Amino acid sequence: MEVREFFNAAYGATERYWWRKQRRYSADPADHSASLITQVVLRHVRGLPPGRALDLGSGEGTDAIRMALLGWEVDAVEISDVGAKKIERFAYEAGARVTVHHTDALAFDSAGGYDLVVCNGLLHYVAAKEQLIARMQEMTAPGGCHAVSSWSTFTPVPPGHQVVPTFPDDEDGAITRAYRGWDKLLHYYERNRLEIAHEDMEPHAHSHIKMVALKPARPSRGARRPAA
Ligand SMILES: C[S@@+](CC[C@H](N)C(=O)[O-])C[C@H]1O[C@@H](n2cnc3c(N)ncnc32)[C@H](O)[C@@H]1O
Known part of the structure; x- marks a missing residue:
């Protein structure tokens, strides 16, 4: 099965597949005890003027809508047409302005200059x-946050998810390598976390x-280049 089909079915079967708890759009890190990433991002953006954000694989748009409600200019990219329509509807219902791009993240084209790129799942x-x-990384402004x-690969992909092709990464794999040289606000290997929220799957x-x-x-003007 293709990933698009898988998520079309999941998003079509229930009103909210992700972020089922209330206060999903809250800007208070204390409301996101289940998401370390959201807590860290909210603490980081709290001191910044609203900028431009990109949410890739946006799902039902929760991260995108939360940033838009904080005044950010947000592009949301989602391959599932059911998901893309839900982002538009949920943004409208929340009074948020999000530009939704129904496309493959690899095909998404933009001049860039993003101050925040969310790539959650x-x-x-x-x-x-x-x-x-x-x-x-190219589309991100200097100092921008990912x-x-x-x-x-620390644990195998659970059987319920093996209906679509998946490509988990080693803990010291492509993701870790790509962010060498970036200043880490969080770099964490979460191991064996139980998922019980989805009625369409056994706990896994x-x-x-x-x-x-x-x-x-x-580098500032006149800064010396490191020796080759
Ligand atoms: C695990 S979900 C996460 C959704 C959302 N980021 C969240 O945290 O609520 C992954 C999402 O990525 C989307 N997706 C998968 N492959 C994609 C691709 N190549 N381009 C854009 N979206 C993709 C799926 O349709 C799905 O909505």
Whole structure:
């Protein structure tokens, strides 16, 4: 089965597949005890003026809508047409403005300049993760923040998820390598976390790589280049 079909069925079967708890759009880190990444991102953006954000593999749009409600200009990219329509509807219902792109993240084209790129749960569905991360990094402004969560190979992909091709990453694999040289606000290997929220699957466990990192700012004028 293709990932698009899998998520079309999941998103069509229930009003909310992800982020089922109330206060999903809250900007208070204390409301996100189940998501380390969200806590770290909210603490980071709290001191910043609203900028431009990109949410890749946006699902039903919760991260995108939360940032839009904080005043950010947000692009959300989602391959599932059911998901893309839900992002539009949920954004409208929440009074948020999000630009939704119904496309493959690898095909998404933008001039870039993003101050925040969220990639929450997408990379384990992408074989060409080096290519996608490189593109995400190119599209990011100096000092911009990336929030990445992906399955690691620490535990096998649970049987229920093996109906679509998946590409988890080693803990010291492509994701960790791609962010060498970035300033890490979070670099965490979450191992064997139990997932019980989805009625369409038996309880199962995942292992994740969780990363929140800042792109190095441009070297200041006159700064000396490191020796080759
Ligand atoms: C695990 S879900 C996470 C959804 C959302 N980021 C969240 O945290 O609520 C992964 C999402 O990525 C989307 N996706 C998978 N492959 C994609 C691709 N190549 N391009 C864009 N979206 C993709 C899926 O349709 C799904 O909505």
